Amino acid sequence: MRLKQIYNHKNTLSFRLTLWYAVIFTMTSLLALSIYYYRISQITMENTDDELIEEYREFAAIMVHEGTEGLMSEFDTEIIEEAEENLYFRLMSLDGEILKSSDMTDFKGVTVSAEALAALKNNEEYVIETLTIPGLEFDLQAIYGAITPTIIFNMGISLEDNYEYLSIFRNLIILLLIPLFFIAAFIGWFLARHALKGVAEVTQTAIEISKGSIDKRVEVKRRSHEIDTLANTFNSMLDRIQTLIKGMREMNDNVAHDLRSPLTRIRGIAEMTLVGKGSMEDYSEMAANTIEECDKLIEIINTMMDITETEAGVSPFKSEPLDIVELILSACDLFDPIAKEKDIQLLTVLPESLLISGDKSKMQRLITNLLENAIKYNKQGGTVTISVRKDNQLVNIQVEDTGVGIPEDELPQIFERFYRCDRSRSLAGIGLGLSLAKAIVKAFNGDIRVKSALDQGSSFHVTLPA
Ligand code: ADP
Numbered sequence: 001m002r003l004k005q006i007y008n009h010k011n012t013l014s015f016r017l018t019l020w021y022a023v024i025f026t027m028t029s030l031l032a033l034s035i036y037y038y039r040i041s042q043i044t045m046e047n048t049d050d051e052l053i054e055e056y057r058e059f060a061a062i063m064v065h066e067g068t069e070g071l072m073s074e075f076d077t078e079i080i081e082e083a084e085e086n087l088y089f090r091l092m093s094l095d096g097e098i099l100k101s102s103d104m105t106d107f108k109g110v111t112v113s114a115e116a117l118a119a120l121k122n123n124e125e126y127v128i129e130t131l132t133i134p135g136l137e138f139d140l141q142a143i144y145g146a147i148t149p150t151i152i153f154n155m156g157i158s159l160e161d162n163y164e165y166l167s168i169f170r171n172l173i174i175l176l177l178i179p180l181f182f183i184a185a186f187i188g189w190f191l192a193r194h195a196l197k198g199v200a201e202v203t204q205t206a207i208e209i210s211k212g213s214i215d216k217r218v219e220v221k222r223r224s225h226e227i228d229t230l231a232n233t234f235n236s237m238l239d240r241i242q243t244l245i246k247g248m249r250e251m252n253d254n255v256a257h258d259l260r261s262p263l264t265r266i267r268g269i270a271e272m273t274l275v276g277k278g279s280m281e282d283y284s285e286m287a288a289n290t291i292e293e294c295d296k297l298i299e300i301i302n303t304m305m306d307i308t309e310t311e312a313g314v315s316p317f318k319s320e321p322l323d324i325v326e327l328i329l330s331a332c333d334l335f336d337p338i339a340k341e342k343d344i345q346l347l348t349v350l351p352e353s354l355l356i357s358g359d360k361s362k363m364q365r366l367i368t369n370l371l372e373n374a375i376k377y378n379k380q381g382g383t384v385t386i387s388v389r390k391d392n393q394l395v396n397i398q399v400e401d402t403g404v405g406i407p408e409d410e411l412p413q414i415f416e417r418f419y420r421c422d423r424s425r426s427l428a429g430i431g432l433g434l435s436l437a438k439a440i441v442k443a444f445n446g447d448i449r450v451k452s453a454l455d456q457g458s459s460f461h462v463t464l465p466a
Contacts, residue, residue: 013199014192021188026181033173040169044162048141049128055155056126056145063147071147075100086158094121094150107140109133110156116144120152131156138163198227202234214242240312247308250417254304258418258430259297266293296430303432307417310362310439317359317443324363324395325350328386331367339375339384349387356395356466358444366440369433370399370460377424377458378403393466400459406452414450437462 063071072091079089080102088107091099096112104110116127126145133140142156198221205218217238218231266289273286332346339346367386374384382402389396406414406421413419415438418431441448444464452458 014189014196017192017195018185018188021191022181022185025184025188026177029180029184030173030177033176037166037169037173041162041166044165045141048157048159048162049143052128052141052143052155052157053126053145056143056147056153059153060145060147063151068148068151071151072100086160088156090154092152092154094146094152099151107133107136107156109135110140110142112154113142113144117152120144120146130159195224198224198231202227202230205234209238214238214245244308244312247311251304251308254417259300262293262297262300266290269293300430300432303430303436304417306365307432307436307439310436310443313443317362319357320360321355321357322360322363323353324356324388324397325353327360327363328367328388328397331364331371332386334368335371335375342375342378343381344375344378345383347383347385349385349389351388351390354388354390354395356464358464362440362443366437366462367397367399369437370462373433374399374401374403374458374460376427376429377401382457390466395464395466397462397464398459399462400457402457405454405456405458406450407454408452411450411452415448 059071059074062074066074075089075091080100082089085106088102088104088110090101090104092112093099094117096114096117098112110131110133113127113129113131116129119127126143128141128143131140131142136158138158138160140156140158142154145153147153202218205216208216217235220228220231220235222228269286269289273282276282328348328350332348336346371384371386374386378384378401384402385398385400387398387400404423407423410419410421414421415434417435420429420431438448441462441464446462446464448463449461450458451461
């Protein structure tokens, strides 16, 4: 990747994830290697101490087997020869007076440790010290050990080898970190790309949609829970937007088609009254007709808005506990005078009460629309029966009438906006009541069906989740 490309990518999530991964991975490796290094340095020092203790014990053993003389001769012959530039041996009295010593030219600054001698006097078997001697490049590790009550063995060893060994190790760690960072960045980049693949697909779909392909959807491929949730949420958001657009388009068509006629009528009434040079009564009649047509227009517009909003789910429904029986009974009270005018009997088959969770005003509109139709399209002296029952987790509401009925070929259309059956056009209505009823039922995840027999009556059956 060239520098310019990296610069362009630096604000992307995958770049940041890669960088985070690489940094965290490298830091963790550094921490692990540091712990390892610390442990190694401890072990190296412990080995040096063991070496010193072993030497001291060997001398103590010679003392036991060969006595002071054997010890002295051993020191003269072997030990002094054995001493090298990074090693010295000394024998001293309890007061620190040197009895015998290897060549100390390379260890000029080395003195006798008063603390060590004091500790030995206090019956310590041996004392190990780390000495930093001015003029010596490396520290020394020294042991003081009593081999007889009066003779002290002292041996010092330069830590040069240890430091060199550890510095090789340190350099190796630093060298390792560089390729480790790049390997981690590569793995991080791969993981980030893999994890964000779904996001990239959602983005791609969003780009295509913004260019006009509103029908496109993100494929749900069971990638990971988060991405699938994102894809599902995105798709359902698109569904809603599409429904809203569809609703708005339909509304446009409907406005053009169905609002034109009442407006034309209003204009006609006004024109005729003006041209006719009418009396005061004519003007009053014109005003009354205009108000009536305007009310109808307002009702059409309001109902269309309600349908579109309900279908698109833009205004959230309340989910409150409500007694459907109580709601039906008050609707019956409301329609009772109208039913009586047509000598229609309103019958109910209801339980004592039935609680459901829903939006009260929407439920009222659903029930009144069905009840109003059952009375309006009924015959003189007919009956309307409204019944409710609960089956498992479903609430069934049935509105049955003994009216004019609906021709079979028109049944599928009655839920469409502005559809009115031929034989009912003479009656008042705007053809939106059932569209709204269906939109409400759907919004509650329910279902509405109709059965009808011509001249015998119709039965509307609503099923809602309890
Ligand atoms: P509106 O009643 O205002 O015309 P609706 O959407 O409520 O509009 O009904 C659409 C059409 O379905 C009505 O015009 C009518 O022809 C028919 N319809 C609805 N309910 C009944 C019914 N109970 N009996 C007979 N026809 C009905």
